Amino acid sequence: MHAGDPTVHLLRRTGFGIRAGELRQAKEMGWQTWLENQLSPETIDDSAVDDQLKRFFPTLDKTAGALATRDRNRLRRTMLELKAARLLLALFSRRQLFEVMVEFWSDHFNIYHRDGPVKFLKTVDDREVVRRHALGRFADLLQASATSPAMLVYLDNHRNRRRGPNENYARELMELHTVGSDGGYSQADVEAVARCFTGWGVDRQTGAFRFYPRRHDDGAKTVMGLEIPAGGGMEDGLQVLAHLLQVPHPEGPELRANARLIATKLCRRFVADEPPPQLVGRIARRWQETDGDIRETLAFLLRSEAFFSQAIPKVKRPLHFVCSALRQTGAEIGDLLQATATLLKVLRRLGHSSFDHPTPDGYPDAAAPWLGADGLLQRWRFSLRLARDQLPGFRLDRERLTAGARTPAAIIERLEVNLFPDGIPEGLRRQMVDVLARGTDPAQPLGSDRDRRIAAAVALALASPAFQVY
Amino acid sequence: MSLNRREFIKVMAVAGMSPWTPRLGWAQEPTARQNRALVCLFLRGGADAVNLLAPYADPLYRQLRPTLALPEPGVAGGVLPLDSQLGLPPTLEPLLPLYRSGDLALVSLCGLGNDSRSHFDRQRWMEAGGDGIPVPGDGWLARALAQTDLPTPVAAVGFGGRLPFALSGASAVAIRDLDRFGLPAKHMSALTQLYEGGNLVSQAGQQTLAALNFIGNASLPPQGSDYPDSSLGRDLAQTARLIKSGIGLRAFCLDSGGWDTHANQAATLAARLDDLARSLAAFHADLGAQMTNTCVVVMSEFGRRVAENASGGTDHGHGGVMLVLGGGVQGGKIYGDRPDLSDLYGPGDLPVTTDYRSVLAEAVTVTLGVSDLKTVFPGFQPQVLGLF
Numbered sequence: 001m002h003a004g005d006p007t008v009h010l011l012r013r014t015g016f017g018i019r020a021g022e023l024r025q026a027k028e029m030g031w032q033t034w035l036e037n038q039l040s041p042e043t044i045d046d047s048a049v050d051d052q053l054k055r056f057f058p059t060l061d062k063t064a065g066a067l068a069t070r071d072r073n074r075l076r077r078t079m080l081e082l083k084a085a086r087l088l089l090a091l092f093s094r095r096q097l098f099e100v101m102v103e104f105w106s107d108h109f110n111i112y113h114r115d116g117p118v119k120f121l122k123t124v125d126d127r128e129v130v131r132r133h134a135l136g137r138f139a140d141l142l143q144a145s146a147t148s149p150a151m152l153v154y155l156d157n158h159r160n161r162r163r164g165p166n167e168n169y170a171r172e173l174m175e176l177h178t179v180g181s182d183g184g185y186s187q188a189d190v191e192a193v194a195r196c197f198t199g200w201g202v203d204r205q206t207g208a209f210r211f212y213p214r215r216h217d218d219g220a221k222t223v224m225g226l227e228i229p230a231g232g233g234m235e236d237g238l239q240v241l242a243h244l245l246q247v248p249h250p251e252g253p254e255l256r257a258n259a260r261l262i263a264t265k266l267c268r269r270f271v272a273d274e275p276p277p278q279l280v281g282r283i284a285r286r287w288q289e290t291d292g293d294i295r296e297t298l299a300f301l302l303r304s305e306a307f308f309s310q311a312i313p314k315v316k317r318p319l320h321f322v323c324s325a326l327r328q329t330g331a332e333i334g335d336l337l338q339a340t341a342t343l344l345k346v347l348r349r350l351g352h353s354s355f356d357h358p359t360p361d362g363y364p365d366a367a368a369p370w371l372g373a374d375g376l377l378q379r380w381r382f383s384l385r386l387a388r389d390q391l392p393g394f395r396l397d398r399e400r401l402t403a404g405a406r407t408p409a410a411i412i413e414r415l416e417v418n419l420f421p422d423g424i425p426e427g428l429r430r431q432m433v434d435v436l437a438r439g440t441d442p443a444q445p446l447g448s449d450r451d452r453r454i455a456a457a458v459a460l461a462l463a464s465p466a467f468q469v470y
Numbered sequence: 471m472s473l474n475r476r477e478f479i480k481v482m483a484v485a486g487m488s489p490w491t492p493r494l495g496w497a498q499e500p501t502a503r504q505n506r507a508l509v510c511l512f513l514r515g516g517a518d519a520v521n522l523l524a525p526y527a528d529p530l531y532r533q534l535r536p537t538l539a540l541p542e543p544g545v546a547g548g549v550l551p552l553d554s555q556l557g558l559p560p561t562l563e564p565l566l567p568l569y570r571s572g573d574l575a576l577v578s579l580c581g582l583g584n585d586s587r588s589h590f591d592r593q594r595w596m597e598a599g600g601d602g603i604p605v606p607g608d609g610w611l612a613r614a615l616a617q618t619d620l621p622t623p624v625a626a627v628g629f630g631g632r633l634p635f636a637l638s639g640a641s642a643v644a645i646r647d648l649d650r651f652g653l654p655a656k657h658m659s660a661l662t663q664l665y666e667g668g669n670l671v672s673q674a675g676q677q678t679l680a681a682l683n684f685i686g687n688a689s690l691p692p693q694g695s696d697y698p699d700s701s702l703g704r705d706l707a708q709t710a711r712l713i714k715s716g717i718g719l720r721a722f723c724l725d726s727g728g729w730d731t732h733a734n735q736a737a738t739l740a741a742r743l744d745d746l747a748r749s750l751a752a753f754h755a756d757l758g759a760q761m762t763n764t765c766v767v768v769m770s771e772f773g774r775r776v777a778e779n780a781s782g783g784t785d786h787g788h789g790g791v792m793l794v795l796g797g798g799v800q801g802g803k804i805y806g807d808r809p810d811l812s813d814l815y816g817p818g819d820l821p822v823t824t825d826y827r828s829v830l831a832e833a834v835t836v837t838l839g840v841s842d843l844k845t846v847f848p849g850f851q852p853q854v855l856g857l858f
Contacts (some may be wrong), residue, residue, distance in 0.1 A: 028827070032830030156732040156781055168732040171587065171786065181588050187817055190587070315671060349646070351631025358727050363591050364632070371674035372633035372644025373651075373681040380653060380661060431663060459657075464664050465671040 004422040006308050007031040012470045013270055013311070014302065015096030017324025020418055029352060032303070039299050041095035041135065049092040050132060051320045057081040058335055059123060064207025067120035069158035079355075082123045083113075084340035086354045087347075090323045097143060101134040101294070102126075104269055106355070107362030109145045111154045113355035121150035121207060122355055138262065138292030142177065142241055147209040149202040155360065158201040160194060161215035170194035172360045174244060182258035185224055185249035192221040196228065196236035245292060258292070260285035265365070266301060272458070273366045279306045313469040315367035318350035320470070321379055325386055325462050328419050331396045339393030346391075350378045376468075383462035387455045397453045406445035408436035411454060415461060425466045432457045502738060506797070507713050508837040509722045509766040510611065510636060511702075512597075513746070515730030516589060518739055518784055519773030519791040519820055522562070523576055523804070526549055527555045529724065530811035534777040534818075538735055538784070552576075556804060561743040564751035568795065573754065575799045575857055577792040578806040580824040581772060585816070587786035589730070592771035596826060598637040599847050606848060608639030610827075611721055614834040614846045615640045618720060623680040626721035627712060629705040634723045642721075643681040648708050652686040690715045694756030698748045702726045706753040713757065713764055729770060733781035750795060755795070765797025765837045776811060777818050789820030792829050797837055800858050805855050828852040 010031050011018045026034040037044055051215055053060060059067060059078045067078055093099050109130065113122050125148045133141035137410035145151050152158045170193035175181045199216030202209065210235040220230040226243045228236050249257040261286035267275030268347070284303050290296040301307055316324060322343065333339045347353045357363050389396040402414040412432055416424050435456040446453060461467060515697045524540050525531050528551040533540045540559055541548040549557035550566055558566065564583040568574040584602040586592055595602050599610025615625045626642035628634045634752035645651055658679060665675030697703035705724045712719050714844070726746060731738050754761055806824040815821035831852035834840040843852060
């Protein structure tokens with residue numbers, strides 16, 4: 001259970017690591033105002049990072065038609081730019097909560113980047129589906145996803161036609177996107193939903209969504225109790241999307257299956273891997289009352305007393321770990337393209353490369369799978385390299401990180417402010433003193449190998465159990 | 471030995487006694503048993519059983535799969551018949567010698583009986599060793615390993631960045647690349663102090679450090695040759711190195727992805743099967759005589775619909791095929807019931823008539839010396855297949 005400073009807790013849970021200065025600013029304005037701003041990302045000036053993205057990554061704004069190509073180098077470039085932008089925004093965007101929600105929905109509506117034309121279509125999906133609706137209404141997000149060419153290709157719906165329907169999208173739409181695997185649908189429902197989405201495809205010329213009436217099965221269907229009369233055309237699919245958001249959960253009809261699913265995932269993301277059922281129930285009700293208004297539900301959750309009092313430490317996923325280490329040490333980018341190449345390699349090794357999860361369930365949002373030997377080993381290696389300023393493309397200014405402090409005691413104080421705003425755990429503090437002072441008086445200034453000792457202490461801090469959780 | 475054992479099992483079964491009771495068979499040779507290893511390979515995505523073990527003589531095969539059915543035996547690219555009804559696709563040709571020499575067995579109409587067709591639920595349930603409800607909170611292989619005498623600090627390895635759920639709760643580690651699995655000694659001692667605590671992260675750290683000491687410092691033989699340059703090929707090559715090193719690891723979990731063939735199945739499945747066959751054949755050749763102590767079990771979360779869809783693919787089905795290789799298996803034959811395409815299950819799927827746990831039960835009994843199967847597979851009574 002969390003008992004520390006509420007501002008620290010809020011910033012930690014709604015971002016990719018607390019940057020120096022952010023906490024001070026948040027404390028000055030009060031956490032409520034900070035949260036208000038984060039919930040209205042359009043009011044936060046993010047031009048610094050946006051300008052960089054525009055300058056270095058020209059594919060991000062392009063249409064599918066302009067991006068479409070079979071040229072492998074151009075495809076590779078399009079993919080790299082999207083992955084790099086994802087990283088840079090997590091690192092430098094001031095709209096941290098927004099970026100956390102972008103990551104959340106990218107997992108919820110997971111699309112595998114390397115699947116044929118998805119290589120360029122995902123750029124459009126990221127912009128027009130995930131980012132456009134990340135804090136909007138879930139119904140809009142869902143419809144945007146259902147008509148997203150990247151999703152249609154990834155889950156084979158662009159091939160779904162009257163004669164021999166393809167069930168791939170239909171099943172994942174119900175299981176993963178809307179009602180959940182315990183949401184009370186049957187194999188017959190999957191088949192009916194697949195028929196409703198026959199004809200939803202992608203125009204080969206423009207790479208845009210297109211409904212093909214001649215491929216559509218216009219017969220009558222029944223989907224989870226909803227009678228869909230014959231002749232509905234594209235309306236069939238739209239009706240299904242709306243209906244799936246309304247169906248009651250079989251275990252408690254007062255709650256909709258979709259509300260249960262999303263509330264559980266939101267609480268898992270922001271509160272605890274095994275979220276308290278009562279809290280999930282409250283969030284689900286809010287989701288229902290607001291008709292799936294993401295911003296409203298999030299505001300309700302993050303302002304609730306339970307968000308602070310029922311939180312259980314979560315293990316950072318690799319993207320979060322890497323970003324928080326860079327943000328909290330104040331590492332700066334020297335060469336942008338080199339830095340992003342470094343990070344992409346690090347994240348691949350850590351098994352958390354953006355948009356590279358092959359199956360539609362998205363990367364897991366719970367501790368256990370991330371704590372295998374290889375996962376921790378790679379984190380430890382990364383900590384060492386960052387602390388020693390050995391990450392190509394990045395610069396770590398240890399002098400600035402420790403604000404010129406000369407004595408072990410003062411250095412630890414500075415590292416505490418930046419890396420552990422809630423306090424350094426006692427055991428870790430003792431070990432940091434050991435590597436800094438090496439048996440001498442911690443109040444005495446260090447000699448010529450001060451910089452190397454700081455590097456050792458920073459490596460220890462980043463590799464510690466305490467820095468793996470948030 | 472194995473023949474006697476098999477006869478014995480049959481006698482026990484006929485007598486109505488559970489043959490899977492303690493202190494039978496290999497339980498009497500603890501040292502020999504400690505050299506045995508179990509390799510579990512999960513084909514993620516639902517591998518199509520109909521073309522993996524093709525019912526080529528059934529006239530419905532070609533009717534239901536007008537474009538996906540494999541050509542007749544004897545024709546170019548045709549089925550490799552195992553008997554008068556069933557055969558392997560030509561991409562599995564590298565496995566044919568292993569089948570003929572009796573090292574490879576196939577179990578037909580095998581899988582998890584639960585009616586769900588969800589990848590994620592079924593993978594989780596099968597890795598938990600259950601049938602859906604309730605789901606055990608740890609992995610079946612972890613519970614099996616808990617019953618073995620484990621003198622080593624690490625009992626099992628999962629390949630890839632994340633530990634598979636089957637090993638959840640075991641003294642197991644995830645490894646991506648053996649040659650990069652290590653840290654300088656002075657960091658090890660600092661980290662050992664840092665990770666002294668009792669919470670989840672600290673325990674994981676202790677496990678990692680133990681693995682780094684144990685596996686990272688072991689002298690491993692070089693990689694054997696002829697493995698395909700694929701993720702499965704690399705992982706099996708690493709598995710072989712660890713087994714050949716003789717350091718005493720007892721179980722390995724490997725994954726192969728890309729089996730969810732809703733569209734363009736012909737090309738995709740052929741590539742997957744080719745990779746599977748060449749990887750397993752290379753592993754078999756690499757281990758040589760040690761293959762008798764190593765049992766590979768191959769499974770998937772479901773088989774696919776018999777009828778093809780309009781995208782040249784197949785949707786989620788039910789019954790699948792399991793493969794058992796090496797480890798003293800009585801191979802060269804097909805276990806389980808034969809598919810009958812005129813008698814399909816649900817929306818047109820192969821049924822499950824042999825529970826996947828019956829296969830795993832025999833494999834862990836023989837390979838790991840597990841005696842209490844009720845703990846490994848709660849509430850399940852294995853059917854006696856006599857695979858070994």
